[in-house]
Amino acid sequence: MLDIKFVRENPDVIDTAMANRQTSWDREKFFALDDERRAVITEVEELQATRNVESKKIGALMREGKRDEAEAAKEAVREVNEKIDGLADRRSELEAQLTDFMAHLPNLPYEATPVGKDETENPERRRWGTPRDFAAEGFEAKPHWDLGTDLGILDFERGAKLSGGRFTVLAGAGATLDRALESFFLNTHLAAGFKEFIPPVVVNREIMYGTGQLPKFEDDAYHVGDDQFLIPTAEVVLTNLHAGEVLDAADLPLRYTAGTPCFREEAGSAGRDTRGIIRQHQFTKVEMVKFATPETSDDELESMVAEAEHILQLLELPYRVISLCTGDLGFSARQTYDIEVWLPSYNSYKEISSCSNCGDFQARRANIKYRDPENFKGTRFVHTLNGSGLPTGRTMAAIMENYQNADGSITVPEVLRPYMGGLERIEPQA
């Protein structure tokens, strides 16, 4: 949620920001709603002030035993109340409309976010590692879906039988590898000072609203039970852990992490990444979330990307880092780095992590503030950040493809071997 006062005072800034995001906003509608709303509020509150004064007089008259005067005063207040009732309905209607209007406005791109129209204009920041030259090694690299099927560690057919398309059964060493990755990611983050959580993965509607999944992207989430949702990412739960709270500046930044199953309907993604485990309805992801002051959030974003990169470096997987341009930026983010890992089957880099600084956008929605009596009176909104660190599925796909051998086996990266009982190679499963 944007600051309504800022929008009111800087509509031109909003014009530019929305244009850069390749979208638009209804400026006239905003001012029509906001102007009328404020006029109605002023009117209602003046009437309420009158009512409060007159009602107190009634109390005094009653005590003095002046029944007739009290009755006359009651009648007068009744008339005031009738006026208030009429205006109050209009007021709540306007406030509901304005809140809904504001809830659909995306965050303003930060100054560090490059202007661009779509994903083709995301500037590359850096590269790490060199992709293997399979031709020089004398064999053709197989895609992970073929490797996984041949080795018996990815079972797409049975996944479809159980649950439909885009659900996959991990079997044997595949299941172990997934679990190993999750533990490896979490342990690495713990060593970097993150605190670990196991949160619920079913959440209430207002929680999805707090991080910006709702109201705009309701179709992308699984709706279950009595108006609850399966989380599409642990960002939702970790960020909302502190919803409605006032944090202490001395405790910031807070660095949280959690490995959870994530659920996405992937509405609108039909036909994209249909093969393999790149795009699934259910997958495991270790997420990083931070709460920081506005002064430190830029640095925290950089160190979050570095943390995700560190994982890939330990796994020795080639990757590159790009900045998302304004036209490709997510709804709640003001600045985002994507990390893309080298996937031989795509013959290119494929997104594996997305690290975003949301500024105070989510904090305003979820009402997360902080107090810093040394530096200012009252409270301010914190900045929230989130980043994948990392999804197990796409990482597994990258490992399978980048670590494959000519005979179809897969070498287990050294850092993972302690997590897999010392296993060095994944061979065909029984």
Place this chain on the structure above:
RNA sequence: GGAGGAGUGGCAGAGUGGUUGAAUGCGGCGGUCUCGAAAACCGUUUACCCGGUAACCCGGGUACGAGGGUUCGAAUCCCUCCUCCUCCGCCA
């Protein structure tokens, strides 16, 4: 799932339907005292919204789990929901 109890300010804890935004205590902040500190004493202490002001602030409104209702007036009465606690049942 059944029965009972409770939800008030940072925390604890009062509150006959009418100067209660809310006693009191603790905590926090400022001060007196002190070389300094503790103790004691004095003062102070919420959030959001609307309006005014360059600003310190000032005026008004709203908020006692949430939402409705009764009333001239609700923390206080009524209804619905949520959460927590206790006991019983069931269960990984």
